[in-house]
Amino acid sequence: MGLESLLLKLEDNEWPPAKTIAHCHRFSENSAQYGTLKHQLAPQIKHYLLEKHIRLYSHQCDAINAVAEGRNIIITTPTASGKTLCFNVPVFDELAKDPESTALYIYPTKALASDQLKTVEQMENDSGILVHPHRVDGDIPFSARDAIYVESRLVLTNPDMLHRMLEHHGLWERFFSKLRFIVIDEAHTYRGIFGTNVAYLMRRFKRICKYYHSQPTFILSSATISNAVELGETLIDGPLTLIDKDGSPHGEKYFALMKNDPKRSTNQQTIELLAECVKYGCQTICFGGSRKLVGLISKGTVNLLSKEGHPDLMNKVEEYRAGYSPEERARKEKLLKNGDLLGVVSTNALELGIDVGSLDCAILSGYPGSMMSTWQQAGRAGRKNTKSLVFLIAYNNPLEMYYVERPAYFFTRPIEKAVIDLQNTEVRRNHLYCAAYERPINPREDSKYFGSDLESFITDHCSTWLFQNADGIWYYRAKIHEKVSIRGIFEETFSAVASKHFKDPETLTKSQAFREVHEGAIFFHNNEKYLVTKLDLNTRVASLQKVDAPYYTVALATITVDILSEDSMGFGEFELKFGSLAVSTQYDGYMVIRDGGGVNDRHPLNLPLNTIDTKGIWLTITSEIVNEFRKNGGTYIEKALKGIEIITQLTISHFILSDPRDIGVYSGAHPKNPRDFIVAVYDDYKGGIGIAYKLKESLPDLIRLNRDFLERCSCKDGCPACLYHSKRVEKDSVNKNDTVILLSVLEKKMMNRL
Numbered sequence: 001m002g003l004e005s006l007l008l009k010l011e012d013n014e015w016p017p018a019k020t021i022a023h024c025h026r027f028s029e030n031s032a033q034y035g036t037l038k039h040q041l042a043p044q045i046k047h048y049l050l051e052k053h054i055r056l057y058s059h060q061c062d063a064i065n066a067v068a069e070g071r072n073i074i075i076t077t078p079t080a081s082g083k084t085l086c087f088n089v090p091v092f093d094e095l096a097k098d099p100e101s102t103a104l105y106i107y108p109t110k111a112l113a114s115d116q117l118k119t120v121e122q123m124e125n126d127s128g129i130l131v132h133p134h135r136v137d138g139d140i141p142f143s144a145r146d147a148i149y150v151e152s153r154l155v156l157t158n159p160d161m162l163h164r165m166l167e168h169h170g171l172w173e174r175f176f177s178k179l180r181f182i183v184i185d186e187a188h189t190y191r192g193i194f195g196t197n198v199a200y201l202m203r204r205f206k207r208i209c210k211y212y213h214s215q216p217t218f219i220l221s222s223a224t225i226s227n228a229v230e231l232g233e234t235l236i237d238g239p240l241t242l243i244d245k246d247g248s249p250h251g252e253k254y255f256a257l258m259k260n261d262p263k264r265s266t267n268q269q270t271i272e273l274l275a276e277c278v279k280y281g282c283q284t285i286c287f288g289g290s291r292k293l294v295g296l297i298s299k300g301t302v303n304l305l306s307k308e309g310h311p312d313l314m315n316k317v318e319e320y321r322a323g324y325s326p327e328e329r330a331r332k333e334k335l336l337k338n339g340d341l342l343g344v345v346s347t348n349a350l351e352l353g354i355d356v357g358s359l360d361c362a363i364l365s366g367y368p369g370s371m372m373s374t375w376q377q378a379g380r381a382g383r384k385n386t387k388s389l390v391f392l393i394a395y396n397n398p399l400e401m402y403y404v405e406r407p408a409y410f411f412t413r414p415i416e417k418a419v420i421d422l423q424n425t426e427v428r429r430n431h432l433y434c435a436a437y438e439r440p441i442n443p444r445e446d447s448k449y450f451g452s453d454l455e456s457f458i459t460d461h462c463s464t465w466l467f468q469n470a471d472g473i474w475y476y477r478a479k480i481h482e483k484v485s486i487r488g489i490f491e492e493t494f495s496a497v498a499s500k501h502f503k504d505p506e507t508l509t510k511s512q513a514f515r516e517v518h519e520g521a522i523f524f525h526n527n528e529k530y531l532v533t534k535l536d537l538n539t540r541v542a543s544l545q546k547v548d549a550p551y552y553t554v555a556l557a558t559i560t561v562d563i564l565s566e567d568s569m570g571f572g573e574f575e576l577k578f579g580s581l582a583v584s585t586q587y588d589g590y591m592v593i594r595d596g597g598g599v600n601d602r603h604p605l606n607l608p609l610n611t612i613d614t615k616g617i618w619l620t621i622t623s624e625i626v627n628e629f630r631k632n633g634g635t636y637i638e639k640a641l642k643g644i645e646i647i648t649q650l651t652i653s654h655f656i657l658s659d660p661r662d663i664g665v666y667s668g669a670h671p672k673n674p675r676d677f678i679v680a681v682y683d684d685y686k687g688g689i690g691i692a693y694k695l696k697e698s699l700p701d702l703i704r705l706n707r708d709f710l711e712r713c714s715c716k717d718g719c720p721a722c723l724y725h726s727k728r729v730e731k732d733s734v735n736k737n738d739t740v741i742l743l744s745v746l747e748k749k750m751m752n753r754l
């Protein structure tokens with residue numbers, strides 16, 4: 001029993017899971033590195049640390065020292081390295097020394113803020129430093145806020161609420177004028193369109209702080225990503241000192257890469273492995289890719305334990321994910337901390353720093369989509385001085401098989417970059433409207449927050465709503481904040497309603513609405529199926545009805561791309577183009593697919609054309625390249641282009657942190673020169689979010705990886721693991737051999753130095 005016996009099993013070929021282990025990597029233990037503080041802490045903090053027997057690790061001292069010197073910092077040490085103390089110590093220290101000073105903690109979700117509130121309350125209690133900590137978010141009634149305005153010195157909130165706090169900044173005058181710290185936890189979550197919004201929100205916030213004569217220090221904490229400082233500096237618009245040398249101790253860790261077992265599904269493999277861990281008495285966290293999978297794995301494990309004659313273990317496995325009430329989550333967290341739960345199955349809700357203590361084992365059911373998440377999830381297993389074990393069970397797709405077969409490559413892979421793009425006109429304009437409402441904009445002074453081209457930007461993009469007086473100051477009086485979403489783009493939104501069934505209507509963007517709630521679509525909400533009976537384009541409301549249907553639907557679109565402006569950069573003999581694109585999507589039909597797979601039927605759709613202006617990069621396939629392709633044995637150029645389009649959708653995530661919905665890929669005739677072709681990668685957001693541009697430098701690697709994946713797939717002419725990974729790909733619209741040939745031609749051109 002216990003982890004030691006389980007570790008022995010890894011080499012026992014009679015133990016079923018051992019048969020699928022491709023490689024087991026051992027990470028050696030680290031002993032603790034302690035540090036020294038260069039400045040005196042307040043007596044209450046010194047006493048607190050002594051009482052709690054806390055000796056600060058080197059990175060915690062580095063963080064506290066840097067903050068004491070007035071520097072902004074970003075901490076990127078791993079999960080469970082004691083990051084929270086890196087900001088709680090300097091914050092409580094300052095709040096003890098100056099009884100009027102205040103601090104604001106920003107978390108990406110309400111759940112995280114309430115989890116951290118408990119930690120802060122405990123620290124207030126134990127240190128005796130009165131800070132009246134409070135959570136401020138949409139769940140806190142207005143009646144409860146008066147006390148917060150008056151007495152709270154430490155507020156925990158989220159970006160959406162900070163946005164509304166700035167709208168009513170007068171209410172926060174006391175708090176903002178004494179603000180000494182802004183703590184941004186989980187800073188890596190602020191990327192893509194959310195990141196662009198939060199970056200502008202921070203600029204507005206800094207301007208309001210200046211108005212109240214405060215100049216807070218920023219303390220950021222982030223998962224390990226390859227460009228944490230760049231991301232953080234874009235977010236706060238100021239220099240950051242990196243704190244990344246982990247001084248906390250770690251026990252020995254084993255990381256097993258497991259192949260897909262062709263006879264069993266990845267789910268079944270996961271269930272059997274989790275049941276084994278539980279039987280060995282090891283506390284295990286298992287990550288599944290979606291809510292649905294989490295439910296299946298959790299239920300499957302309980303059933304298996306019962307079938308194998310362990311009724312005593314059946315109530316030791318539960319699921320944990322977003323969607324449960326705070327009380328229910330708290331109950332599960334407590335069971336886990338007490339050791340009453342042995343297995344917990346989770347979505348990535350637990351990837352963000354919610355404290356469940358450290359566990360013996362982690363099972364990653366499928367590659368979590370990025371190296372960043374892989375290390376975050378793996379970090380959930382491991383205590384200070386004991387061993388831990390991580391399993392990653394690969395899905396049968398080329399990307400995951402590729403990793404499992406190359407452990408040396410996998411374990412040394414660089415972690416992805418996260419991108420924030422400040423150039424999105426929509427987002428910038430909306431935040432300028434909000435800023436002008438908060439305080440009139442004086443372009444001479446405010447260009448340091450909103451860009452040196454502020455005056456011309458306002459004149460070009462905001463002058464219909466903003467008014468300029470004779471002194472050149474811009475004003476805005478109408479209410480705007482409630483219309484601006486911090487997590488998306490300000491555009492006409494659609495809502496999906498099902499009477500009696502939805503607590504709140506679901507909000508969708510126009511393109512989401514066309515794709516997911518067209519008439520006849522099946523829409524998923526809380527694991528239930530709803531049929532869309534009507535989509536009213538005038539009121540922008542979709543009416544839904546709960547159904548029990550054995551099928552789901554997939555919308556089909558015809559996409560056309562036009563080039564609005566272009567630039568280029570060279571790779572060997574090859575030129576990559578990038579610039580502004582107009583992407584038009586015509587949803588013209590949908591497929592009905594049986595739950596077990598297999599297309600039942602196709603139906604036409606009659607929706608208006610939806611066009612967005614965005615940013616993208618594209619490869620031009622000239623007639624010269626087509627000739628080269630033919631010379632190398634290629635036959636169908638269109639099928640090769642389609643192949644590149646499809647495989648690229650799979651591999652983009654290898655280079656950049658992105659949601660599949662952030663990015664679109666297109667192939668077809670060149671819009672300006674119909675004899676040529678293009679393959680374009682674009683941001684699927686009005687105005688762009690910077691992801692496609694960030695891919696520019698990775699182009700040769702992307703082409704090489706695409707070819708390698710395809711060649712490695714054992715199928716003859718495309719299979720669901722490679723070219724047919726999406727139901728939208730029609731049979732015979734792609735050709736594997738031709739795709740590989742075209743990729744090789746491109747690869748050679750990029751390698752050739754002129």
Ligand SMILES: [Zn+2]
Binds near residue numbers: 713714715720722
């Ligand atoms: Zn294949």
